[in-house]
Amino acid sequence: xxxxxxxxxxxxxxxxxxxxxxxxxxQNVSVKKDNVNVRSGPGTTFPVSMELFQGYxxxxxxxxxxxxxxxxxxxxxGWIYGSLVEPASTVIVNGKKSINMRSQPNTSASIVAxxxxxxxxxxxxxxxxWVKVSHSQxxxxxxxxxxxxx
Numbered sequence: 001x002x003x004x005x006x007x008x009x010x011x012x013x014x015x016x017x018x019x020x021x022x023x024x025x026x027q028n029v030s031v032k033k034d035n036v037n038v039r040s041g042p043g044t045t046f047p048v049s050m051e052l053f054q055g056y057x058x059x060x061x062x063x064x065x066x067x068x069x070x071x072x073x074x075x076x077x078g079w080i081y082g083s084l085v086e087p088a089s090t091v092i093v094n095g096k097k098s099i100n101m102r103s104q105p106n107t108s109a110s111i112v113a114x115x116x117x118x119x120x121x122x123x124x125x126x127x128x129x130w131v132k133v134s135h136s137q138x139x140x141x142x143x144x145x146x147x148x149x150x
Contacts, residue, residue, distance in 0.1 A: 027060040028088035038078035042067035073149035094149040101141035105130030112141035
């Protein structure tokens with residue numbers, strides 16, 4: 001192998017390590033306001049595929065300029081303009097049915113509320129595999145994190 005080919009191989013490895021985190025990222029965000037459009041492509045000329053409300057949690061899977069390709073807890077995907085989201089502050093109930101919100105982060109603690117699948121909650125804190133959350137109507141408690149998304 002000649003010198004330039006060897007040099008090229010060693011230059012590609014560090015470059016790959018620098019670019020890999022930006023290519024393989026998944027960032028969690030929340031929608032900033034009500035009635036936000038999600039489109040089928042990265043631009044306002046693409047049809048609206050969903051309309052989301054404030055606090056709805058999303059996972060960013062790709063970027064294209066100021067547009068973000070997102071997915072939700074049901075694996076629906078689309079594109080949203082970047083200024084319409086903020087760093088994640090919410091989670092959504094992803095259990096197969098209603099789940100229990102508890103007074104403490106353990107299964108023997110008293111049940112504070114029963115929460116249905118698809119309900120959005122504000123994330124307050126976490127402790128081990130438990131997340132402290134609050135509902136917009138006032139209930140606050142702990143939910144086992146595998147029952148929440150993201």
